[in-house]
Amino acid sequence: xxxxxxxxxxxxVQGMFDRIAARYNLMNRLMTFGQDMRWRRFVxxxxxxxxxxxxxxxxxxxxxxxxxxxxxxxxxxxxxGDFSLGMxxxxxxxxxxxxxxxxxxxxxxxxxADETFDAxxxxxxxxxxxxxxxxxxxxxxxxxxxGRVIILDTTPPPNNLLRPFILIHLRYIIPLLGxxxxxxxxxxxxxxxxxxxxxxxxxxxxLMRASGFENVAYQRFMFGTMAVHWGERR
Numbered sequence: 001x002x003x004x005x006x007x008x009x010x011x012x013v014q015g016m017f018d019r020i021a022a023r024y025n026l027m028n029r030l031m032t033f034g035q036d037m038r039w040r041r042f043v044x045x046x047x048x049x050x051x052x053x054x055x056x057x058x059x060x061x062x063x064x065x066x067x068x069x070x071x072x073x074x075x076x077x078x079x080x081g082d083f084s085l086g087m088x089x090x091x092x093x094x095x096x097x098x099x100x101x102x103x104x105x106x107x108x109x110x111x112x113a114d115e116t117f118d119a120x121x122x123x124x125x126x127x128x129x130x131x132x133x134x135x136x137x138x139x140x141x142x143x144x145x146x147g148r149v150i151i152l153d154t155t156p157p158p159n160n161l162l163r164p165f166i167l168i169h170l171r172y173i174i175p176l177l178g179x180x181x182x183x184x185x186x187x188x189x190x191x192x193x194x195x196x197x198x199x200x201x202x203x204x205x206x207l208m209r210a211s212g213f214e215n216v217a218y219q220r221f222m223f224g225t226m227a228v229h230w231g232e233r234r
Contacts, residue, residue, distance in 0.1 A: 018086035023182040047119040051075035059125035063091035081105030136211035154195040158224040
């Protein structure tokens with residue numbers, strides 16, 4: 001599945017997220033032992049929003065990051081963009097779902113004018129796009145000068161004493177949970193596989209800088225298996 005490229009990979013990922021939409025939030029809580037909520041709070045703090053800010057939350061899914069923005073900064077205008085309509089349909093019926101402007105969105109061809117948003121967040125997007133530089137170029141295009149981009153994604157496990165245990169969790173525990181909870185074990189085999197094949201935090205930071213973002217930095221979480229990157233457009 002991770003060997004798919006181009007349109008085939010995009011179609012697979014889109015269908016996969018549609019299939020797991022109903023149990024996606026529950027699986028996130030179980031896979032991360034509830035830590036994903038802490039990471040999302042950190043993402044919004046890094047966005048440095050004000051009540052008159054406009055936020056684009058890409059790969060919004062069921063809206064977890066978008067909702068966190070609304071909780072932390074009441075009055076912020078939030079657009080949630082995703083190419084999985086099934087995920088967004090679930091989010092529309094959750095608390096605060098009526099406060100988000102939901103938008104079917106291709107991350108490689110954003111349907112927004114230049115310099116529209118004060119901040120862009122993206123949770124678990126970059127690992128799944130077929131052209132990372134293009135995704136970053138589009139984010140930079142629709143971001144206002146001085147705006148911030150914040151990226152939450154998995155990272156390959158670091159080479160340390162915990163690596164064998166992390167790999168067991170990725171290769172066996174997560175697919176088992178996927179089978180029991182979501183009924184879609186293939187989806188939860190793809191997610192760990194794509195994590196191990198993804199960029200290291202330093203590689204992703206270098207791609208952000210190459211795309212024109214400045215003051216790029218990151219912080220790792222959960223034994224180094226998650227990272228939040230951020231940067232600014234000047």
